[in-house]
Amino acid sequence: MKKGRVWKYGDNVNTDVIFPGKYTYSVLDPEEMARHALEDLDPDFAQKVKPGDVIAAGRNFGCGSSREQAAACLKYAGVQAVIARSFARIFFRNAINQGLPVLQSGEAVDSIEDGEEIEINLALGKIETKKGVFSFSPFPESVSGILEEGGLIPYTKKKLEKNKERRC
Amino acid sequence: MGKTFSEKILGLKAGKEVQAGEVVTVSPDFILSHDNTAAIIKEFKKLGIKNVSRPQKLVIILDHVVPASSEEYALNHKTIREFVSEQKIKNFFDIHNGICHQVFSENGFALPGKLILGADSHTTSYGALGAFAAGIGRSEVASLWATDEIWLRVPETIKIEIDGVLPPGVYAKDIILKIIGEEGAERANYKAVEFTGEAAEKFSLSSRLVLANMTAEMGAKNGYFKPDEEILQWLKERAKDEFEVTASDPDASYEAVLHYDVSSLEPQVACPHTVDNVKPVSEVEGEEFHQALIGTCTNGRLEDLEVAARILKGKKVHPDVRVLVIPASRQEYLLALKKGVLEILVGAGCLILNPGCGPCLGAHQGILAPGEVALSTANRNFRGRMGSRDAQIFLASPATVAASSLEGRITDPRKFI
Numbered sequence: 001m002k003k004g005r006v007w008k009y010g011d012n013v014n015t016d017v018i019f020p021g022k023y024t025y026s027v028l029d030p031e032e033m034a035r036h037a038l039e040d041l042d043p044d045f046a047q048k049v050k051p052g053d054v055i056a057a058g059r060n061f062g063c064g065s066s067r068e069q070a071a072a073c074l075k076y077a078g079v080q081a082v083i084a085r086s087f088a089r090i091f092f093r094n095a096i097n098q099g100l101p102v103l104q105s106g107e108a109v110d111s112i113e114d115g116e117e118i119e120i121n122l123a124l125g126k127i128e129t130k131k132g133v134f135s136f137s138p139f140p141e142s143v144s145g146i147l148e149e150g151g152l153i154p155y156t157k158k159k160l161e162k163n164k165e166r167r168c
Numbered sequence: 169m170g171k172t173f174s175e176k177i178l179g180l181k182a183g184k185e186v187q188a189g190e191v192v193t194v195s196p197d198f199i200l201s202h203d204n205t206a207a208i209i210k211e212f213k214k215l216g217i218k219n220v221s222r223p224q225k226l227v228i229i230l231d232h233v234v235p236a237s238s239e240e241y242a243l244n245h246k247t248i249r250e251f252v253s254e255q256k257i258k259n260f261f262d263i264h265n266g267i268c269h270q271v272f273s274e275n276g277f278a279l280p281g282k283l284i285l286g287a288d289s290h291t292t293s294y295g296a297l298g299a300f301a302a303g304i305g306r307s308e309v310a311s312l313w314a315t316d317e318i319w320l321r322v323p324e325t326i327k328i329e330i331d332g333v334l335p336p337g338v339y340a341k342d343i344i345l346k347i348i349g350e351e352g353a354e355r356a357n358y359k360a361v362e363f364t365g366e367a368a369e370k371f372s373l374s375s376r377l378v379l380a381n382m383t384a385e386m387g388a389k390n391g392y393f394k395p396d397e398e399i400l401q402w403l404k405e406r407a408k409d410e411f412e413v414t415a416s417d418p419d420a421s422y423e424a425v426l427h428y429d430v431s432s433l434e435p436q437v438a439c440p441h442t443v444d445n446v447k448p449v450s451e452v453e454g455e456e457f458h459q460a461l462i463g464t465c466t467n468g469r470l471e472d473l474e475v476a477a478r479i480l481k482g483k484k485v486h487p488d489v490r491v492l493v494i495p496a497s498r499q500e501y502l503l504a505l506k507k508g509v510l511e512i513l514v515g516a517g518c519l520i521l522n523p524g525c526g527p528c529l530g531a532h533q534g535i536l537a538p539g540e541v542a543l544s545t546a547n548r549n550f551r552g553r554m555g556s557r558d559a560q561i562f563l564a565s566p567a568t569v570a571a572s573s574l575e576g577r578i579t580d581p582r583k584f585i
Contacts, residue, residue: 012353012442016550017557021529025203025233026240028210040552060354063387064550065529066289067204068305088387089358090289094305142191142319152307156314157215 004052004080007045008114011058015070015091017041024067033069034076051078054120056112058084061102062091071095081120083127083136085109096143097152103127108134122147170417172325173392174360177300177414179322181283188324188421195316197409198259198277199225200286201309202268203232206244208287209251211310220255220313227259228252229271234263234524237532266497266523269293269381269465274499276406280395281414285309285318290465290547292384295361295391296376297399298413302389323389324423325416326356329365332431337582339475340375341467341545341565343367344382345436347428349446357387359423362416364394367430373399374471381466382547385443435581438563441551449568455578457541457562460485460569462518463494464528467545467566470503476570477509479584480516486576491518492534494526518573530554536561543569543578 017040019033027033038045055061055074061084062070071094074082082095085106095102101122111131112118119128125138139147149155171179172188179185182192201208205228212220220226228248236242245263252260265271269290272278280298284291287309294301304318312318330343361383363376371379376393383391394415395403403411434448462468462476473495485491493513495501501523504510510520527534528546536542536559544554549561562578571581 014442014550016530016548016553020552020557022531022535022555024529025206025244025531026238028207040557060357060387063353064289064548066287066291066303066305068207068307071305086354086357088354089389090303090305093308097305097307140191152311153211153214156311160215160217160314 002052003117003119004054005050006054006056006112006114006116006118007049008112009041009055009057012060012063013041013057014064015062015067016064018062018070019067019073021065024069030076033073037073037077046077049077049079052080053078054118055079055082056084056109057082058109059086061087063088066090068094068098071098071100075100083108083112096146099147099151101147103136105134105136169421170419172360172416172420172422173362173414174300174323174325174390177281177283178320186322188322190322191319192322193317193319194283196225196285196312196318197282198227198284199309199312200227200229200268200272200284200288200291202229202288203244204287204306205248205251208306208309209247211307212313215310215314217314221316223255223257226257226313227272227277228257229261229265229268230263231266231268232525232529233531234522264498266495266500267465267468267525270469270496270500273297273377274406274497276403276408279403279407279409279411281412285312289384290381292388292391293377293381293465295383296373296380296393297403298393298395300390303384321358323358323360325360325362327362327364327422327425329425329427330363330368330430331365331427332367332429334367334430335433337567337585338430338433338435339565339567340371340378342433342436343428343430344379345438345446345563346433348382348385348444349436351386351426353385353442353444354387356383359388360390360392361386361388362392368393369396372471373402374469378466385547435565435568437568437578438549440549440560440562443547443549443563449578449580452562452578453580455562456576457543457572457578458489459534459536459540459542460489460491460573461494461527461534461542461544461546462566462569463492463496463526464546465496466547468494468496469500470509472545472566473504473509473513476566477512479567479570479581480518480574481512483516483574485517485573489573489576491573492521492526493518494521495523497523527554543572545569
């Protein structure tokens, strides 16, 4: 996987600051969604984020609403992965279902500095930072399958097609 | 070793014995979605199949921006209505019914022992009626519509025993705010929260809904109360399906057992910008605000409106404060109307809005300007939630919001009881 610049944030980064509620039913276009990513936390982010960048944050990343746009807007903004000390449950599922890797490693988060370049290897479960290499548990097969397909919708589509073929 | 409620329900659905930590594949009994149904339809259409697999399981309730406040919202609603008709979805509730969690409950879908999944984080509410109910995302709902199955992790359970007798002027909302303040916004992440204890067992359905609803603010997957006789009676004429009350075994294994005695609890206030930033009202008294909101899926039922009306009866709200009242549903609206509750509130200078989510999620009907402060009975106070990112939101009980509306600043409601 390629290297990415880190945007570092604190604990409890919630879905309202990631993707404000006022846009949830009116902003549907991916590019426009990306322009609002993290708007109420860091207005600079959407303007300066580059494809392959990484978000590193503290505890309970993505707490709050079930809105999947919170995961989707980060993916559309080019974020390759989010590393956090912990993730809120629904965000964790939504991110996987959008094909956005979410990596839990408090050690990595402690070591990473805002703005540094890090390298992530999903298959090996490794995060390489300036200060060292940190591991995270690789995803179970059910989850990695969804990530490999780029999200739950393409994953389900493939599954439905396979079932259909079997029936034919 | 006995089983917890969550282990029992997910085990039943998976067709085998399960323990906390296991991942199971299950089919829910009902699947809720609201205005986000339009976005779900878009995902569903990508799957390359024509029909929803079990249309009878879908419950679609329009509530987030009702009636539509813009062309985009109107188009969303139109897309949903067309889909409902095309897929022959009979459990559809259009814009005049109220907030999804209230409407879902009062129409008898939230039933003891059922597995309910919804595209809304406050789906946890139905634990108030003894259901296993959790929030999921829109891709998952679209996928469920197609396949009727989903993976879920069986959650560990935190038992919260609530004992003592609530002092006058202190309510269910104060209890859950106190718990979230003590335990933190992440304490129950991925976990189930079960409420027991002599105080909790006496709670009305309305109060139980407040606690179950706000377990989401502790990160919980689901909340749970064992239904009592009164709730079973309430369900009798509403239940849309047969059901069986399921509860944890006495020797079930819990991740933690927490004890709260509410006998000396003070009214509580969640301060900006997190729900776990909770202080007793005495520490925030005097804080000025511009807009009050009494309503939402947390506190918009008759019980809440009555508490507010008792405080506001024959008085006038402070001239510098706008007080918005939003009954949680048409049914609750009608009850409040018949009982004269709304007359008292209107007489006091409150503005009654139509049942729905209102400004709670910052989409319409009372958006905050930069620098403004709101005092709300809702469940979330994140930065920017009700409009400007430079606004502030305090959360409290309907009593605290009503009493504070008279003074124009945060006030201890116990003076008015």
